[in-house]
Amino acid sequence: MRTLRFLLQKEFRQIFRDKSILRVIFMMPAMQLLILPWAADYEVKNINLVVVDHDRSTYTQQLISKITASGYFRLDKYTASYKDAMHEIENDDADIILEIPASFEKDLVKESSANLFMAVNAINGAKAGLGASYLQSIIHDYNNGIRAQWIQLPRFNTETTVDVTYSNWFNPLMNYKFFMVPGILVMLVTMVGSFLAAMNIVKEKEIGTIEQINVTPVKKYHFILGKLIPFWILGLIILSIGLLIAYVAYGIIPAGSFFTIYVFAACYLLAVLGLGLLVSTYSNTQQQAMLFSFFLMMIFVLLSGLYTPISSMPQWAQYITKFNPVAYFIEVMRMVVLKGSSLSDISKNIFIVLGFAVVLNIWAVVSYRKRA
Amino acid sequence: MATDYIITTEELTKRFNDFTAVDHISFYVNKGEIFGFLGANGAGKTTAMRMLCGLSLPTSGKATIAGFDVYKQTENIKRSIGYMSQKFSLYEDLTVRENIRFYGGIYGKSNAFIKEKTNWLLQQLNLQDEADKLVGSLPLGWKQKLAFSVAIFHEPQIVFLDEPTGGVDPVTRREFWNLIYEAAATGITVFVTTHYMDEAEYCNRVSIMVDGRIDALDTPVALKEKFNAATMDEVFLQLARKATRIDN
Secondary structure, three states: OHHHHHHHHHHHHHHHHOHHHHHHHHHHHHHHHHHHHHHOOOOOOOEEEEEEEOOOOHHHHHHHHHHHHOOOEEEEEEEOOHHHHHHHHHOOOOOEEEEEOOOHHHHHHHOOOOOOEEEEOOOOHHHHHHHHHHHHHHHHHHHHHHHHHHOOOOOOOOOOOOOOOOOOOOOOOOOHHHHHHHHHHHHHHHHHHHHHHHHHHHHHHHHOHHHHHHOOOOOHHHHHHHHHHHHHHHHHHHHHHHHHHHHHHHOOOOOOOHHHHHHHHHHHHHHHHHHHHHHHHHOOOHHHHHHHHHHHHHHHHHOOOOOOOHHHOOHHHHHHHOOOHHHHHHHHHHHHHHHOOOOOOOHHHHHHHHHHHHHHHHHHHHHHHHHO | OOOOEEEEEEEEEEEEOOEEEEEEEEEEEEOOOEEEEEEOOOOOHHHHHHHHOOOOOOOEEEEEEOOEEOOOOHHHHHHHEEEEOOOOOOOOOOEHHHHHHHHHHHOOOOHHHHHHHHHHHHHHOOOHHHOOOEHHHOOHHHHHHHHHHHHOOOOOOEEEEEOOOOOOOHHHHHHHHHHHHHHHHOOOEEEEEOOOHHHHHOOOEEEEEEOOEEEEEEOHHHHHHHOOOOOHHHHHHHHHOOOOOOOO
Protein backbone atom coordinates (compact mmCIF):
# COMPACT_ATOMS: atom_id res chain seq x y z
CA MET A 1 0.00 0.00 0.00
CA ARG A 2 2.87 2.30 0.86
CA THR A 3 4.49 1.60 -2.50
CA LEU A 4 1.27 2.61 -4.22
CA ARG A 5 1.24 5.86 -2.27
CA PHE A 6 4.71 6.72 -3.51
CA LEU A 7 3.72 5.88 -7.08
CA LEU A 8 0.59 8.02 -6.89
CA GLN A 9 2.45 10.93 -5.36
CA LYS A 10 5.00 10.80 -8.18
CA GLU A 11 2.30 10.53 -10.84
CA PHE A 12 0.28 13.49 -9.58
CA ARG A 13 3.41 15.60 -9.26
CA GLN A 14 4.31 14.86 -12.86
CA ILE A 15 0.82 15.49 -14.17
CA PHE A 16 0.42 18.81 -12.42
CA ARG A 17 3.88 19.88 -13.47
CA ASP A 18 3.20 19.21 -17.15
CA LYS A 19 1.67 22.34 -18.63
CA SER A 20 0.51 20.65 -21.80
CA ILE A 21 -1.43 18.00 -19.89
CA LEU A 22 -3.04 20.65 -17.74
CA ARG A 23 -4.07 22.50 -20.85
CA VAL A 24 -5.59 19.35 -22.26
CA ILE A 25 -7.44 18.73 -19.04
CA PHE A 26 -8.88 22.17 -18.49
CA MET A 27 -8.88 23.93 -21.84
CA MET A 28 -10.00 21.06 -24.04
CA PRO A 29 -13.36 20.52 -22.36
CA ALA A 30 -14.04 24.24 -22.27
CA MET A 31 -13.17 24.78 -25.92
CA GLN A 32 -14.95 21.72 -27.21
CA LEU A 33 -18.08 22.28 -25.21
CA LEU A 34 -18.31 25.95 -26.02
CA ILE A 35 -17.66 25.63 -29.74
CA LEU A 36 -18.72 22.23 -31.01
CA PRO A 37 -22.39 22.21 -30.01
CA TRP A 38 -22.98 25.31 -32.12
CA ALA A 39 -21.27 23.85 -35.14
CA ALA A 40 -22.46 20.27 -34.83
CA ASP A 41 -26.10 21.08 -35.37
CA TYR A 42 -28.38 18.86 -37.45
CA GLU A 43 -30.69 21.65 -38.42
CA VAL A 44 -30.08 22.59 -42.03
CA LYS A 45 -30.16 26.30 -42.62
CA ASN A 46 -28.98 28.65 -45.37
CA ILE A 47 -29.97 26.33 -48.19
CA ASN A 48 -29.10 28.12 -51.40
CA LEU A 49 -32.05 28.09 -53.73
CA VAL A 50 -32.13 28.97 -57.42
CA VAL A 51 -35.56 29.66 -58.81
CA VAL A 52 -36.06 29.22 -62.53
CA ASP A 53 -39.27 31.12 -63.13
CA HIS A 54 -40.76 30.74 -66.61
CA ASP A 55 -44.06 32.13 -65.45
CA ARG A 56 -43.32 35.36 -63.57
CA SER A 57 -46.81 35.76 -62.17
CA THR A 58 -48.27 36.91 -58.86
CA TYR A 59 -48.65 33.34 -57.74
CA THR A 60 -44.98 32.57 -58.30
CA GLN A 61 -44.05 35.72 -56.40
CA GLN A 62 -46.22 34.57 -53.51
CA LEU A 63 -44.65 31.15 -53.55
CA ILE A 64 -41.11 32.52 -53.58
CA SER A 65 -41.69 34.96 -50.76
CA LYS A 66 -43.26 32.19 -48.71
CA ILE A 67 -40.19 30.04 -49.25
CA THR A 68 -37.67 32.74 -48.36
CA ALA A 69 -39.74 33.85 -45.38
CA SER A 70 -39.35 30.38 -43.85
CA GLY A 71 -35.78 31.26 -42.85
CA TYR A 72 -34.32 28.03 -44.15
CA PHE A 73 -33.70 29.19 -47.69
CA ARG A 74 -31.57 31.85 -49.21
CA LEU A 75 -32.54 32.94 -52.70
CA ASP A 76 -29.25 32.63 -54.48
CA LYS A 77 -30.50 33.45 -57.96
CA TYR A 78 -33.73 34.22 -59.72
CA THR A 79 -33.45 33.43 -63.38
CA ALA A 80 -35.41 32.44 -66.44
CA SER A 81 -32.98 29.87 -67.74
CA TYR A 82 -32.50 26.35 -66.43
CA LYS A 83 -29.00 26.33 -67.89
CA ASP A 84 -28.07 29.30 -65.73
CA ALA A 85 -29.38 27.54 -62.67
CA MET A 86 -27.53 24.34 -63.48
CA HIS A 87 -24.38 26.37 -63.72
CA GLU A 88 -24.88 27.55 -60.14
CA ILE A 89 -25.21 23.95 -58.99
CA GLU A 90 -22.10 22.93 -60.87
CA ASN A 91 -20.15 25.68 -59.14
CA ASP A 92 -21.55 24.46 -55.86
CA ASP A 93 -23.12 27.86 -55.25
CA ALA A 94 -26.62 26.44 -55.11
CA ASP A 95 -28.16 23.44 -53.40
CA ILE A 96 -31.64 23.23 -54.91
CA ILE A 97 -33.23 24.36 -58.18
CA LEU A 98 -36.94 25.00 -58.23
CA GLU A 99 -38.29 25.24 -61.75
CA ILE A 100 -41.67 26.85 -62.26
CA PRO A 101 -43.22 26.16 -65.66
CA ALA A 102 -44.55 28.97 -67.85
CA SER A 103 -48.16 27.91 -67.40
CA PHE A 104 -48.00 27.69 -63.61
CA GLU A 105 -50.59 30.33 -62.77
CA LYS A 106 -52.85 29.46 -65.67
CA ASP A 107 -52.86 25.76 -64.83
CA LEU A 108 -53.42 26.47 -61.21
CA VAL A 109 -56.42 28.69 -61.85
CA LYS A 110 -58.00 26.74 -64.70
CA GLU A 111 -57.26 23.17 -63.84
CA SER A 112 -56.51 23.69 -60.16
CA SER A 113 -53.33 21.67 -60.48
CA ALA A 114 -49.85 22.63 -61.51
CA ASN A 115 -46.47 20.97 -61.74
CA LEU A 116 -43.19 22.12 -60.28
CA PHE A 117 -39.77 20.63 -60.83
CA MET A 118 -37.12 20.36 -58.15
CA ALA A 119 -33.47 19.45 -58.76
CA VAL A 120 -31.24 18.78 -55.76
CA ASN A 121 -27.47 18.96 -55.46
CA ALA A 122 -26.82 15.73 -53.58
CA ILE A 123 -23.12 16.24 -52.92
CA ASN A 124 -24.01 17.15 -49.35
CA GLY A 125 -26.47 14.37 -48.64
CA ALA A 126 -27.93 15.69 -45.41
CA LYS A 127 -28.49 19.16 -46.79
CA ALA A 128 -30.04 17.85 -50.00
CA GLY A 129 -32.42 15.47 -48.26
CA LEU A 130 -33.60 17.82 -45.55
CA GLY A 131 -33.70 20.82 -47.90
CA ALA A 132 -35.90 19.00 -50.38
CA SER A 133 -38.32 17.92 -47.69
CA TYR A 134 -38.48 21.41 -46.16
CA LEU A 135 -39.23 22.82 -49.60
CA GLN A 136 -41.90 20.20 -50.19
CA SER A 137 -43.63 21.00 -46.97
CA ILE A 138 -43.58 24.72 -47.72
CA ILE A 139 -45.10 24.11 -51.15
CA HIS A 140 -47.65 21.82 -49.59
CA ASP A 141 -48.54 24.57 -47.16
CA TYR A 142 -48.79 27.10 -49.97
CA ASN A 143 -51.06 24.75 -51.84
CA ASN A 144 -53.36 24.42 -48.85
CA GLY A 145 -53.46 28.19 -48.53
CA ILE A 146 -54.61 28.62 -52.10
CA ARG A 147 -57.21 25.94 -51.75
CA ALA A 148 -58.56 27.59 -48.65
CA GLN A 149 -58.96 30.82 -50.62
CA TRP A 150 -60.83 29.20 -53.47
CA ILE A 151 -62.86 26.48 -52.02
CA GLN A 152 -64.96 28.47 -49.72
CA LEU A 153 -68.48 27.71 -50.75
CA PRO A 154 -68.85 23.96 -50.37
CA ARG A 155 -68.26 24.50 -46.65
CA PHE A 156 -67.14 20.95 -46.17
CA ASN A 157 -64.19 19.87 -48.16
CA THR A 158 -65.01 16.77 -50.06
CA GLU A 159 -61.40 15.62 -49.94
CA THR A 160 -60.27 14.26 -46.62
CA THR A 161 -57.04 15.67 -45.29
CA VAL A 162 -55.03 14.24 -42.49
CA ASP A 163 -53.17 16.82 -40.50
CA VAL A 164 -50.52 15.75 -38.08
CA THR A 165 -49.57 17.77 -35.04
CA TYR A 166 -46.64 16.57 -32.97
CA SER A 167 -44.75 17.28 -29.80
CA ASN A 168 -41.15 16.46 -28.99
CA TRP A 169 -40.94 14.48 -25.79
CA PHE A 170 -37.95 14.91 -23.46
CA ASN A 171 -36.57 17.79 -25.53
CA PRO A 172 -39.64 19.92 -26.21
CA LEU A 173 -37.93 22.61 -28.22
CA MET A 174 -35.81 20.09 -30.14
CA ASN A 175 -32.77 21.99 -28.88
CA TYR A 176 -29.80 20.26 -30.48
CA LYS A 177 -27.46 21.48 -27.79
CA PHE A 178 -29.28 19.29 -25.29
CA PHE A 179 -28.56 16.43 -27.60
CA MET A 180 -24.94 17.21 -28.53
CA VAL A 181 -23.45 18.48 -25.28
CA PRO A 182 -23.79 15.24 -23.31
CA GLY A 183 -22.35 13.36 -26.27
CA ILE A 184 -19.34 15.61 -26.62
CA LEU A 185 -18.73 15.30 -22.90
CA VAL A 186 -18.55 11.54 -23.32
CA MET A 187 -15.89 11.91 -26.01
CA LEU A 188 -13.80 14.08 -23.71
CA VAL A 189 -13.97 11.65 -20.82
CA THR A 190 -13.04 8.84 -23.19
CA MET A 191 -10.03 10.65 -24.55
CA VAL A 192 -8.63 11.49 -21.15
CA GLY A 193 -9.36 8.11 -19.66
CA SER A 194 -7.83 6.03 -22.38
CA PHE A 195 -5.40 8.01 -24.45
CA LEU A 196 -3.76 10.26 -21.91
CA ALA A 197 -3.20 7.17 -19.79
CA ALA A 198 -1.75 5.24 -22.72
CA MET A 199 0.56 8.09 -23.69
CA ASN A 200 1.75 8.42 -20.13
CA ILE A 201 2.74 4.76 -19.84
CA VAL A 202 4.40 4.73 -23.26
CA LYS A 203 6.36 7.84 -22.32
CA GLU A 204 7.97 5.91 -19.48
CA LYS A 205 8.89 3.18 -21.95
CA GLU A 206 10.36 5.72 -24.30
CA ILE A 207 12.58 7.47 -21.77
CA GLY A 208 13.59 4.17 -20.15
CA THR A 209 12.29 4.83 -16.64
CA ILE A 210 9.99 1.83 -16.90
CA GLU A 211 13.08 -0.41 -17.00
CA GLN A 212 14.33 1.23 -13.84
CA ILE A 213 10.98 0.51 -12.21
CA ASN A 214 11.12 -3.08 -13.46
CA VAL A 215 14.31 -3.80 -11.49
CA THR A 216 12.75 -2.50 -8.29
CA PRO A 217 10.49 -4.67 -6.12
CA VAL A 218 7.47 -2.67 -7.37
CA LYS A 219 4.85 -5.21 -8.39
CA LYS A 220 3.23 -5.02 -11.82
CA TYR A 221 -0.19 -4.40 -10.35
CA HIS A 222 1.20 -1.60 -8.20
CA PHE A 223 2.64 0.06 -11.25
CA ILE A 224 -0.58 -0.36 -13.24
CA LEU A 225 -2.77 0.90 -10.40
CA GLY A 226 -0.38 3.80 -9.93
CA LYS A 227 -1.03 4.75 -13.53
CA LEU A 228 -4.77 4.07 -13.70
CA ILE A 229 -5.95 5.71 -10.49
CA PRO A 230 -4.73 9.24 -11.38
CA PHE A 231 -6.41 9.09 -14.78
CA TRP A 232 -9.57 7.66 -13.29
CA ILE A 233 -9.70 10.72 -11.03
CA LEU A 234 -8.82 13.06 -13.90
CA GLY A 235 -11.64 11.58 -15.98
CA LEU A 236 -14.15 12.34 -13.23
CA ILE A 237 -12.73 15.86 -12.87
CA ILE A 238 -13.19 16.47 -16.59
CA LEU A 239 -16.73 15.17 -16.36
CA SER A 240 -17.45 17.61 -13.53
CA ILE A 241 -15.96 20.53 -15.43
CA GLY A 242 -17.99 19.52 -18.47
CA LEU A 243 -21.26 19.29 -16.55
CA LEU A 244 -20.56 22.69 -15.05
CA ILE A 245 -19.94 24.20 -18.48
CA ALA A 246 -23.10 22.53 -19.80
CA TYR A 247 -25.05 24.23 -17.04
CA VAL A 248 -23.40 27.66 -17.24
CA ALA A 249 -23.25 27.94 -21.02
CA TYR A 250 -26.37 26.07 -22.08
CA GLY A 251 -28.46 25.85 -18.95
CA ILE A 252 -28.47 22.07 -19.17
CA ILE A 253 -29.38 20.45 -15.88
CA PRO A 254 -29.73 16.68 -16.03
CA ALA A 255 -33.33 15.59 -15.65
CA GLY A 256 -31.98 12.56 -13.77
CA SER A 257 -29.55 12.61 -10.87
CA PHE A 258 -25.87 13.46 -10.93
CA PHE A 259 -25.32 10.38 -8.82
CA THR A 260 -26.48 8.14 -11.67
CA ILE A 261 -24.13 9.87 -14.11
CA TYR A 262 -21.15 9.54 -11.79
CA VAL A 263 -21.80 5.90 -10.97
CA PHE A 264 -21.90 5.08 -14.65
CA ALA A 265 -18.87 7.25 -15.45
CA ALA A 266 -16.86 5.56 -12.70
CA CYS A 267 -17.56 2.14 -14.23
CA TYR A 268 -17.09 3.40 -17.76
CA LEU A 269 -13.67 4.87 -16.94
CA LEU A 270 -12.51 1.44 -15.77
CA ALA A 271 -13.26 0.16 -19.26
CA VAL A 272 -11.55 2.97 -21.17
CA LEU A 273 -8.55 2.90 -18.84
CA GLY A 274 -8.23 -0.79 -19.67
CA LEU A 275 -8.27 0.19 -23.31
CA GLY A 276 -5.57 2.78 -22.71
CA LEU A 277 -3.45 0.20 -20.93
CA LEU A 278 -3.93 -2.17 -23.83
CA VAL A 279 -2.86 0.46 -26.35
CA SER A 280 0.23 1.15 -24.25
CA THR A 281 1.31 -2.50 -24.20
CA TYR A 282 1.16 -2.63 -27.99
CA SER A 283 3.11 0.59 -28.60
CA ASN A 284 6.75 1.39 -27.98
CA THR A 285 6.69 5.07 -28.81
CA GLN A 286 4.26 7.87 -28.09
CA GLN A 287 3.87 8.33 -31.81
CA GLN A 288 2.60 4.79 -32.23
CA ALA A 289 0.24 5.23 -29.31
CA MET A 290 -1.05 8.48 -30.84
CA LEU A 291 -1.74 6.99 -34.25
CA PHE A 292 -3.40 3.94 -32.78
CA SER A 293 -5.53 6.07 -30.49
CA PHE A 294 -6.50 8.34 -33.35
CA PHE A 295 -7.65 5.38 -35.40
CA LEU A 296 -9.71 3.98 -32.52
CA MET A 297 -11.20 7.37 -31.73
CA MET A 298 -12.45 7.87 -35.28
CA ILE A 299 -14.25 4.55 -35.20
CA PHE A 300 -15.62 5.19 -31.74
CA VAL A 301 -17.02 8.58 -32.67
CA LEU A 302 -18.57 7.60 -35.96
CA LEU A 303 -20.08 4.40 -34.59
CA SER A 304 -21.24 5.87 -31.30
CA GLY A 305 -24.55 7.38 -32.26
CA LEU A 306 -23.22 10.85 -31.48
CA TYR A 307 -23.78 12.23 -34.96
CA THR A 308 -25.93 9.62 -36.66
CA PRO A 309 -28.54 7.46 -34.96
CA ILE A 310 -27.39 3.87 -34.49
CA SER A 311 -30.85 2.59 -35.42
CA SER A 312 -30.46 3.91 -38.94
CA MET A 313 -27.09 2.25 -39.50
CA PRO A 314 -26.94 -0.93 -41.57
CA GLN A 315 -27.36 -4.10 -39.54
CA TRP A 316 -23.66 -5.05 -39.65
CA ALA A 317 -22.65 -1.61 -38.41
CA GLN A 318 -25.16 -1.90 -35.60
CA TYR A 319 -23.43 -5.13 -34.52
CA ILE A 320 -20.11 -3.27 -34.40
CA THR A 321 -21.56 -0.54 -32.20
CA LYS A 322 -22.30 -3.26 -29.64
CA PHE A 323 -18.53 -3.43 -29.08
CA ASN A 324 -18.13 0.31 -28.75
CA PRO A 325 -18.11 1.40 -25.09
CA VAL A 326 -18.61 5.01 -26.17
CA ALA A 327 -22.03 4.17 -27.62
CA TYR A 328 -23.23 2.93 -24.22
CA PHE A 329 -22.11 6.05 -22.41
CA ILE A 330 -23.70 8.36 -24.96
CA GLU A 331 -26.93 6.46 -24.64
CA VAL A 332 -26.77 6.69 -20.85
CA MET A 333 -25.94 10.39 -20.89
CA ARG A 334 -28.87 11.15 -23.12
CA MET A 335 -31.20 8.97 -21.10
CA VAL A 336 -30.19 10.55 -17.82
CA VAL A 337 -29.78 14.14 -18.95
CA LEU A 338 -32.88 14.36 -21.16
CA LYS A 339 -35.22 11.67 -19.89
CA GLY A 340 -34.22 11.52 -16.24
CA SER A 341 -33.53 7.79 -16.27
CA SER A 342 -32.49 6.25 -12.97
CA LEU A 343 -29.80 3.71 -12.06
CA SER A 344 -32.19 0.81 -12.57
CA ASP A 345 -33.01 2.04 -16.09
CA ILE A 346 -29.36 2.01 -17.08
CA SER A 347 -28.31 -1.08 -15.13
CA LYS A 348 -27.94 -3.06 -18.36
CA ASN A 349 -25.44 -0.51 -19.67
CA ILE A 350 -23.53 -0.58 -16.40
CA PHE A 351 -23.13 -4.34 -16.57
CA ILE A 352 -22.04 -4.24 -20.19
CA VAL A 353 -19.45 -1.56 -19.49
CA LEU A 354 -18.16 -3.46 -16.47
CA GLY A 355 -17.86 -6.46 -18.76
CA PHE A 356 -15.71 -4.38 -21.10
CA ALA A 357 -13.61 -3.28 -18.13
CA VAL A 358 -12.93 -6.86 -17.02
CA VAL A 359 -12.08 -8.13 -20.50
CA LEU A 360 -9.91 -5.19 -21.53
CA ASN A 361 -7.97 -5.05 -18.28
CA ILE A 362 -7.29 -8.77 -18.19
CA TRP A 363 -6.18 -8.69 -21.82
CA ALA A 364 -3.94 -5.70 -21.11
CA VAL A 365 -2.35 -7.25 -18.04
CA VAL A 366 -1.72 -10.57 -19.80
CA SER A 367 -0.08 -8.90 -22.80
CA TYR A 368 1.82 -6.55 -20.48
CA ARG A 369 3.33 -9.56 -18.71
CA LYS A 370 4.35 -11.16 -21.96
CA ARG A 371 6.13 -8.08 -23.19
CA ALA A 372 7.84 -7.07 -19.99
CA MET B 1 28.83 -23.53 -3.86
CA ALA B 2 30.90 -21.23 -1.70
CA THR B 3 28.91 -18.53 -0.01
CA ASP B 4 31.33 -15.70 -0.70
CA TYR B 5 30.39 -15.79 -4.37
CA ILE B 6 27.68 -13.20 -4.79
CA ILE B 7 27.02 -13.94 -8.47
CA THR B 8 27.40 -17.37 -10.00
CA THR B 9 26.46 -18.42 -13.51
CA GLU B 10 26.74 -21.80 -15.14
CA GLU B 11 26.30 -22.25 -18.90
CA LEU B 12 23.93 -19.25 -18.88
CA THR B 13 22.40 -18.80 -22.35
CA LYS B 14 19.92 -16.46 -24.00
CA ARG B 15 18.59 -17.12 -27.47
CA PHE B 16 16.33 -14.85 -29.52
CA ASN B 17 14.88 -17.12 -32.22
CA ASP B 18 18.03 -18.48 -33.96
CA PHE B 19 20.33 -15.75 -32.62
CA THR B 20 22.34 -16.69 -29.55
CA ALA B 21 22.98 -13.41 -27.75
CA VAL B 22 24.61 -14.99 -24.72
CA ASP B 23 26.34 -18.30 -25.36
CA HIS B 24 26.88 -20.62 -22.36
CA ILE B 25 28.74 -18.24 -20.06
CA SER B 26 30.03 -19.46 -16.68
CA PHE B 27 31.67 -17.19 -14.13
CA TYR B 28 31.43 -16.02 -10.56
CA VAL B 29 31.84 -12.70 -8.80
CA ASN B 30 33.26 -12.36 -5.28
CA LYS B 31 31.49 -10.41 -2.59
CA GLY B 32 32.69 -6.79 -2.44
CA GLU B 33 34.54 -7.01 -5.74
CA ILE B 34 34.52 -4.45 -8.57
CA PHE B 35 33.88 -6.66 -11.57
CA GLY B 36 34.43 -5.21 -15.05
CA PHE B 37 32.24 -6.72 -17.75
CA LEU B 38 33.77 -5.75 -21.10
CA GLY B 39 32.93 -6.49 -24.70
CA ALA B 40 32.37 -4.76 -28.02
CA ASN B 41 28.94 -3.40 -28.95
CA GLY B 42 26.63 -6.31 -29.62
CA ALA B 43 28.81 -8.82 -27.77
CA GLY B 44 25.91 -9.63 -25.42
CA LYS B 45 26.85 -7.66 -22.31
CA THR B 46 23.54 -5.92 -21.81
CA THR B 47 21.56 -9.10 -22.45
CA ALA B 48 23.62 -10.98 -19.88
CA MET B 49 23.19 -8.18 -17.38
CA ARG B 50 19.43 -8.04 -17.93
CA MET B 51 19.22 -11.75 -17.12
CA LEU B 52 21.20 -11.25 -13.92
CA CYS B 53 18.86 -8.40 -12.87
CA GLY B 54 15.75 -10.51 -13.42
CA LEU B 55 14.61 -8.35 -16.34
CA SER B 56 14.68 -11.22 -18.81
CA LEU B 57 14.51 -14.98 -18.38
CA PRO B 58 17.48 -17.11 -19.52
CA THR B 59 16.89 -19.68 -22.25
CA SER B 60 19.03 -22.23 -20.40
CA GLY B 61 21.76 -22.51 -17.81
CA LYS B 62 21.87 -21.54 -14.16
CA ALA B 63 22.56 -18.32 -12.30
CA THR B 64 22.24 -17.10 -8.74
CA ILE B 65 22.39 -13.53 -7.50
CA ALA B 66 23.02 -13.02 -3.78
CA GLY B 67 22.05 -16.67 -3.40
CA PHE B 68 18.71 -16.27 -5.23
CA ASP B 69 17.80 -18.18 -8.35
CA VAL B 70 17.21 -16.07 -11.50
CA TYR B 71 14.28 -18.23 -12.60
CA LYS B 72 12.27 -18.46 -9.43
CA GLN B 73 13.36 -15.78 -7.01
CA THR B 74 13.39 -12.64 -9.13
CA GLU B 75 11.49 -10.69 -6.46
CA ASN B 76 14.22 -11.45 -3.90
CA ILE B 77 16.88 -10.55 -6.44
CA LYS B 78 15.22 -7.20 -7.13
CA ARG B 79 15.35 -6.39 -3.43
CA SER B 80 19.06 -7.18 -3.27
CA ILE B 81 20.31 -5.26 -6.28
CA GLY B 82 20.61 -1.74 -7.61
CA TYR B 83 20.64 -1.05 -11.34
CA MET B 84 21.71 1.88 -13.42
CA SER B 85 20.84 1.53 -17.08
CA GLN B 86 22.62 2.81 -20.14
CA LYS B 87 19.81 5.31 -20.63
CA PHE B 88 19.50 7.98 -17.98
CA SER B 89 16.50 6.90 -16.02
CA LEU B 90 15.67 9.26 -13.23
CA TYR B 91 12.55 11.38 -13.73
CA GLU B 92 13.63 14.62 -15.34
CA ASP B 93 10.38 16.34 -14.38
CA LEU B 94 10.88 15.62 -10.69
CA THR B 95 13.38 17.42 -8.46
CA VAL B 96 16.54 15.80 -7.11
CA ARG B 97 14.94 15.36 -3.71
CA GLU B 98 11.70 13.96 -5.15
CA ASN B 99 13.59 11.38 -7.21
CA ILE B 100 15.54 10.20 -4.20
CA ARG B 101 12.40 10.05 -2.09
CA PHE B 102 10.50 8.15 -4.78
CA TYR B 103 13.14 5.46 -5.29
CA GLY B 104 13.77 5.16 -1.56
CA GLY B 105 10.03 4.80 -1.03
CA ILE B 106 9.40 2.10 -3.58
CA TYR B 107 12.22 0.03 -2.06
CA GLY B 108 10.25 0.16 1.16
CA LYS B 109 12.60 2.41 3.11
CA SER B 110 11.13 4.29 6.08
CA ASN B 111 10.52 8.02 5.93
CA ALA B 112 13.13 8.63 8.63
CA PHE B 113 15.73 6.62 6.70
CA ILE B 114 14.92 8.47 3.48
CA LYS B 115 15.10 11.86 5.10
CA GLU B 116 18.35 11.27 6.89
CA LYS B 117 20.10 9.58 3.99
CA THR B 118 18.88 12.18 1.49
CA ASN B 119 20.58 14.94 3.44
CA TRP B 120 23.76 12.92 3.75
CA LEU B 121 23.69 12.11 0.02
CA LEU B 122 23.09 15.70 -1.09
CA GLN B 123 26.06 16.76 0.98
CA GLN B 124 28.18 13.93 -0.39
CA LEU B 125 27.38 14.94 -3.97
CA ASN B 126 27.55 18.63 -3.20
CA LEU B 127 24.02 19.05 -4.53
CA GLN B 128 22.44 20.85 -1.57
CA ASP B 129 21.68 23.93 -3.65
CA GLU B 130 20.20 21.86 -6.46
CA ALA B 131 18.05 19.66 -4.21
CA ASP B 132 14.82 21.32 -5.27
CA LYS B 133 15.68 21.82 -8.92
CA LEU B 134 14.31 19.56 -11.62
CA VAL B 135 16.72 16.77 -12.51
CA GLY B 136 16.31 17.66 -16.19
CA SER B 137 18.10 20.94 -15.58
CA LEU B 138 21.32 19.33 -14.25
CA PRO B 139 24.42 18.74 -16.44
CA LEU B 140 24.92 15.14 -17.63
CA GLY B 141 27.86 14.40 -15.31
CA TRP B 142 25.83 15.38 -12.24
CA LYS B 143 22.87 13.38 -13.44
CA GLN B 144 25.02 10.26 -13.78
CA LYS B 145 26.49 10.66 -10.31
CA LEU B 146 23.00 11.21 -8.95
CA ALA B 147 21.66 8.16 -10.82
CA PHE B 148 24.42 6.02 -9.31
CA SER B 149 23.72 7.32 -5.83
CA VAL B 150 20.02 6.63 -6.27
CA ALA B 151 20.81 3.09 -7.51
CA ILE B 152 22.63 2.32 -4.22
CA PHE B 153 20.37 4.45 -2.01
CA HIS B 154 18.51 1.43 -0.65
CA GLU B 155 21.86 -0.22 0.28
CA PRO B 156 21.76 -3.20 -2.07
CA GLN B 157 24.31 -6.04 -1.98
CA ILE B 158 25.16 -5.64 -5.64
CA VAL B 159 24.88 -2.76 -8.04
CA PHE B 160 24.78 -3.29 -11.81
CA LEU B 161 26.08 -0.40 -13.89
CA ASP B 162 25.51 -0.48 -17.64
CA GLU B 163 27.99 1.90 -19.28
CA PRO B 164 27.55 4.47 -16.55
CA THR B 165 30.13 6.92 -17.86
CA GLY B 166 29.14 7.07 -21.53
CA GLY B 167 29.42 10.65 -22.79
CA VAL B 168 30.82 11.98 -19.52
CA ASP B 169 33.94 14.19 -19.38
CA PRO B 170 37.23 12.76 -17.96
CA VAL B 171 37.13 14.79 -14.74
CA THR B 172 33.58 13.69 -13.94
CA ARG B 173 34.52 10.12 -14.89
CA ARG B 174 37.26 10.20 -12.27
CA GLU B 175 34.77 11.53 -9.70
CA PHE B 176 32.31 8.87 -10.70
CA TRP B 177 34.89 6.15 -10.08
CA ASN B 178 35.62 7.63 -6.69
CA LEU B 179 31.93 7.10 -5.89
CA ILE B 180 32.25 3.49 -7.09
CA TYR B 181 35.26 2.92 -4.81
CA GLU B 182 33.42 4.41 -1.87
CA ALA B 183 30.47 2.13 -2.53
CA ALA B 184 32.77 -0.91 -2.83
CA ALA B 185 34.44 0.06 0.45
CA THR B 186 31.06 -0.25 2.20
CA GLY B 187 30.82 -3.83 0.93
CA ILE B 188 28.64 -3.34 -2.14
CA THR B 189 29.66 -5.54 -5.06
CA VAL B 190 29.97 -3.53 -8.26
CA PHE B 191 29.26 -5.13 -11.63
CA VAL B 192 30.10 -2.63 -14.35
CA THR B 193 30.21 -2.59 -18.14
CA THR B 194 32.33 -0.02 -19.90
CA HIS B 195 34.04 0.84 -23.17
CA TYR B 196 36.80 2.84 -21.50
CA MET B 197 39.88 0.67 -21.05
CA ASP B 198 41.38 2.97 -18.43
CA GLU B 199 38.29 2.18 -16.36
CA ALA B 200 38.94 -1.52 -16.86
CA GLU B 201 42.25 -1.01 -15.07
CA TYR B 202 40.33 0.21 -11.99
CA CYS B 203 38.48 -3.10 -11.67
CA ASN B 204 39.53 -5.98 -9.44
CA ARG B 205 38.76 -8.49 -12.15
CA VAL B 206 37.70 -8.13 -15.74
CA SER B 207 35.86 -10.41 -18.16
CA ILE B 208 35.86 -9.82 -21.90
CA MET B 209 32.91 -10.99 -23.97
CA VAL B 210 33.27 -11.80 -27.65
CA ASP B 211 30.32 -13.01 -29.72
CA GLY B 212 28.25 -13.94 -26.67
CA ARG B 213 31.05 -15.95 -24.97
CA ILE B 214 33.47 -14.96 -22.23
CA ASP B 215 36.90 -15.23 -23.88
CA ALA B 216 39.01 -13.96 -21.01
CA LEU B 217 38.52 -13.44 -17.28
CA ASP B 218 41.19 -12.40 -14.79
CA THR B 219 42.74 -9.44 -13.00
CA PRO B 220 43.91 -6.67 -15.35
CA VAL B 221 47.53 -7.43 -14.47
CA ALA B 222 47.20 -11.13 -15.23
CA LEU B 223 45.37 -10.44 -18.48
CA LYS B 224 48.06 -8.08 -19.71
CA GLU B 225 50.67 -10.68 -18.90
CA LYS B 226 48.77 -13.48 -20.59
CA PHE B 227 48.22 -11.53 -23.81
CA ASN B 228 51.66 -10.00 -23.66
CA ALA B 229 50.22 -6.50 -23.80
CA ALA B 230 51.21 -3.20 -22.21
CA THR B 231 47.68 -1.92 -21.67
CA MET B 232 44.16 -3.29 -21.33
CA ASP B 233 43.44 -1.55 -24.61
CA GLU B 234 45.73 -3.95 -26.45
CA VAL B 235 44.24 -6.95 -24.66
CA PHE B 236 40.79 -5.84 -25.70
CA LEU B 237 41.77 -5.21 -29.31
CA GLN B 238 43.41 -8.64 -29.63
CA LEU B 239 40.24 -10.32 -28.42
CA ALA B 240 37.63 -8.09 -30.04
CA ARG B 241 39.22 -8.45 -33.49
CA LYS B 242 38.34 -12.14 -33.43
CA ALA B 243 34.67 -11.24 -33.33
CA THR B 244 32.69 -12.45 -36.33
CA ARG B 245 29.38 -10.88 -35.38
CA ILE B 246 28.39 -7.75 -37.22
CA ASP B 247 28.08 -4.79 -34.89
CA ASN B 248 24.57 -3.50 -34.91
